[in-house]
Amino acid sequence: MKLIKYFIFACCATLFFACDSDDDLGESNITINVQRNxxxxxxxxxxxxxYNIEVKYKWDDSxxxxxxxxxxxxMDKVIPFLEVLKNVWIESYEQAGGGTFVRKYVPKQxxxxxxxxxxxxxxxxxxxxEGGRKVVLYQINEFKKSDKEFLKxxxxxxHHEFGHILHQQVLYPDEYKMITPAGYTAAWMNVSLQDxxxxxxxxxxxxxxxxxxWVEMIATMLTNSKAEYDAIVAQASANGQKIIREKESYLAAxxxxxxxIDIYALQTDIHNxxxxx
Amino acid sequence: xxxxxxxIAALGILFTSCDKEEELLFEKTAQERIKEKKELxxxxxxxxxxxxxxxxxxxxxxxxxYNFLIKFDENKKxxxxxxxxxxxxxxxxxxxxxxxxxxxxxxxxVEIVFExxxxxxxxxxxxxxxxGENPNKSLGGDIELLVKEIEADKIVxxxxxxxxxxxxxxxxxxxxxxxxxxxxxIELNLAFLIVDDQYLFPTIExxxxxxxxxxxxxxxxxxxxxxxxxxxxxxxxxxxxxxDKGVIFSEPISFNNHxxxxxxxxxxxxxxxxxxxxxxxxxxxxxxxxxKTKGLPEMFNKIKFGPVTGKSKTAKKMFRALxxxxxxxxxxxxxxxxxxxxxxxxxxxxxxxxxxxxxxxNKFDILDTDRIRFTPDGVFNEKNGTIDLNEVLxxxxxxxxxxxxxxxxxxxxxxxxxxxxxSVKDPSFWILVSNWD
Numbered sequence: 001m002k003l004i005k006y007f008i009f010a011c012c013a014t015l016f017f018a019c020d021s022d023d024d025l026g027e028s029n030i031t032i033n034v035q036r037n038x039x040x041x042x043x044x045x046x047x048x049x050x051y052n053i054e055v056k057y058k059w060d061d062s063x064x065x066x067x068x069x070x071x072x073x074x075m076d077k078v079i080p081f082l083e084v085l086k087n088v089w090i091e092s093y094e095q096a097g098g099g100t101f102v103r104k105y106v107p108k109q110x111x112x113x114x115x116x117x118x119x120x121x122x123x124x125x126x127x128x129x130e131g132g133r134k135v136v137l138y139q140i141n142e143f144k145k146s147d148k149e150f151l152k153x154x155x156x157x158x159h160h161e162f163g164h165i166l167h168q169q170v171l172y173p174d175e176y177k178m179i180t181p182a183g184y185t186a187a188w189m190n191v192s193l194q195d196x197x198x199x200x201x202x203x204x205x206x207x208x209x210x211x212x213x214w215v216e217m218i219a220t221m222l223t224n225s226k227a228e229y230d231a232i233v234a235q236a237s238a239n240g241q242k243i244i245r246e247k248e249s250y251l252a253a254x255x256x257x258x259x260x261i262d263i264y265a266l267q268t269d270i271h272n273x274x275x276x277x
Numbered sequence: 278x279x280x281x282x283x284x285i286a287a288l289g290i291l292f293t294s295c296d297k298e299e300e301l302l303f304e305k306t307a308q309e310r311i312k313e314k315k316e317l318x319x320x321x322x323x324x325x326x327x328x329x330x331x332x333x334x335x336x337x338x339x340x341x342x343y344n345f346l347i348k349f350d351e352n353k354k355x356x357x358x359x360x361x362x363x364x365x366x367x368x369x370x371x372x373x374x375x376x377x378x379x380x381x382x383x384x385x386x387v388e389i390v391f392e393x394x395x396x397x398x399x400x401x402x403x404x405x406x407x408x409g410e411n412p413n414k415s416l417g418g419d420i421e422l423l424v425k426e427i428e429a430d431k432i433v434x435x436x437x438x439x440x441x442x443x444x445x446x447x448x449x450x451x452x453x454x455x456x457x458x459x460x461x462x463i464e465l466n467l468a469f470l471i472v473d474d475q476y477l478f479p480t481i482e483x484x485x486x487x488x489x490x491x492x493x494x495x496x497x498x499x500x501x502x503x504x505x506x507x508x509x510x511x512x513x514x515x516x517x518x519x520x521d522k523g524v525i526f527s528e529p530i531s532f533n534n535h536x537x538x539x540x541x542x543x544x545x546x547x548x549x550x551x552x553x554x555x556x557x558x559x560x561x562x563x564x565x566x567x568x569k570t571k572g573l574p575e576m577f578n579k580i581k582f583g584p585v586t587g588k589s590k591t592a593k594k595m596f597r598a599l600x601x602x603x604x605x606x607x608x609x610x611x612x613x614x615x616x617x618x619x620x621x622x623x624x625x626x627x628x629x630x631x632x633x634x635x636x637x638x639n640k641f642d643i644l645d646t647d648r649i650r651f652t653p654d655g656v657f658n659e660k661n662g663t664i665d666l667n668e669v670l671x672x673x674x675x676x677x678x679x680x681x682x683x684x685x686x687x688x689x690x691x692x693x694x695x696x697x698x699x700s701v702k703d704p705s706f707w708i709l710v711s712n713w714d
Contacts, residue, residue: 037353057389057393058378059390059393059421069401069402070411071402071420072393072420073394076392113396114398115394115402116403118411118413120411120413173405266380
């Protein structure tokens with residue numbers, strides 16, 4: 001027993017001696033690059049400091065799917081795109097929901113990709129969101145401020161992804177799930193817009209899963225004026241219109257009650273901002 | 278016994294842990310070595326007033342070698358020009374300049390990264406793929422280049438994903454962009470020579486008469502070499518690149534004791550020939566193929582349909598033997614359709630559905646391993662109409678068709694990009710039948 005005590009003592013002593021190391025660990029391999037170019041500075045001043053958003057526009061393959069061939073954005077596209085993004089997306093939400101709302105919920109990291117992202121099934125991914133923190137936006141090299149259709153497509157992606165972030169914070173009502181429970185399919189890409197509308201889905205992608213149905217409603221409302229949105233709904237069959245309007249009512253109530261945002265006022269504001277670009 | 282064991286174990290641990298001597302495999306730590314290599318790479322890149330000639334050899338065997346001039350500056354901007362787009366030469370547009378941010382980083386090794394989009398992405402871009410290929414299969418390029426060798430005037434890198442070779446050579450040439458324009462102009466001249474006479478056979482002919490078929494693909498900057506070596510027909514693809522003198526082959530053309538590494542361009546004669554330091558050889562467009570192939574008549578059977586003449590100027594030229602007879606020869610078509618025409622037939626496309634000449638016994642005669650002969654039916658009756666050869670022969674086009682297409686000597690069948698028939702009676706007479714499967 002005594003010897004066991006000595007053994008434990010010896011081990012402890014050894015342990016502490018072993019920890020007593022004056023070895024030089026060498027220079028840190030972590031270097032903080034403070035050399036900022038004009039794009040870096042613009043991002044720091046306009047997005048990082050006021051909204052705590054990091055924008056990665058330089059190539060970093062660790063942030064992107066490794067089974068895709070992708071390109072970084074062209075440097076002359078970055079600031080013009082981010083200016084529009086800030087004006088049309090961040091500032092419109094800031095006006096509707098307040099500064100705290102924006103700073104709390106906007107994605108903290110935006111990754112810009114220059115090229116399209118092609119999928120094996122022939123579709124193109126325009127954007128992705130991960131865990132409410134990171135949004136990846138593709139096709140930035142096609143950005144033209146004057147191309148309103150491109151802006152609508154791109155902000156459709158932003159509103160879609162931000163919609164996911166919001167419902168991951170506070171889920172939409174369970175009743176919404178019961179409106180078209182049998183209408184969802186992984187083969188949504190084979191459904192025409194007209195068929196989707198007739199079934200009560202605002203886009204074919206809305207048929208993917210319930211979450212996408214919810215955020216496609218948000219994105220379609222917020223990237224079209226009230227008149228344009230009504231015209232889209234009017235293309236649906238009578239039953240389809242009824243279903244879409246029912247979904248819309250849940251959406252308006254959710255934004256009003258959960259986030260204190262009038263979605264119709266937000267819709268008008270965003271449309272005006274896109275028109276002014 | 279147990280006690281002795283504990284004592285030995287305790288002493289063992291004690292002495293082992295006290296042994297803090299480390300055997301250093303390198304003089305410096307990994308961090309120090311990485312930092313030094315990064316700094317060396319960056320300072321070397323910046324230390325070239327006139328920039329770097331960068332030879333891009335993508336990691337695909339079917340994509341050739343291209344050249345860039347890149348200047349790197351302290352603001353981490355890379356300004357570049359390249360010799361990719363030969364068609365810009367047509368209207369005298371100089372090599373387009375582009376720029377990207379770059380950096381030297383460490384991932385798998387120290388690497389040069391082109392961080393924003395530029396023409397350097399030509400070879401790694403889902404929107405730049407070969408026809409029919411998956412967008413996620415690039416042209417073999419890379420964005421991140423792992424640095425393998427660094428010398429004061431040379432850096433060799435390997436593409437991180439696709440493994441191409443990128444050779445940076447410090448340029449001392451005053452205006453290397455002008456050089457890139459020359460590369461493109463030389464390539465355009467080669468392309469024009471071949472495209473203008475695409476139904477002739479691009480050939481490299483050595484002084485002793487040995488010949489190599491040289492089919493050039495200017496979309497991919499590659500060439501297919503075809504030659505007979507003994508009784509074997511050899512066909513291989515090689516990469517090609519350019520300098521201010523001419524065409525350079527990625528590997529020597531070696532057969533029958535010949536070895537040729539390049540062809541120089543002579544602007545005065547608009548021709549390509551071997552350089553003075555190598556064996557004499559000339560590039561030419563030959564009337565006949567430089568090689569023999571076997572078993573082609575059987576393969577000809579696979580052709581279902583095709584225009585044997587075309588409407589392009591080039592196609593007319595090869596059909597000049599029949600042009601005088603009748604302009605309808607520009608629309609002559611060949612059919613191998615038992616249901617529609619009850620077998621083999623020639624028809625004019627403006628002749629509704631009825632063939633002009635039907636081949637006897639619905640077949641052609643195989644005269645040799647690469648030779649066929651057509652024989653017309655004298656009279657052919659079907660419910661849709663009748664072909665009477667005597668009536669056909671009374672027309673100028675019928676006479677011309679008979680004299681050339683049905684000559685007893687027949688045709689040599691040649692398969693290259695499409696199927697070609699060369700009249701044995703008059704080798705200057707060619708027909709081309711497309712849709713070869």
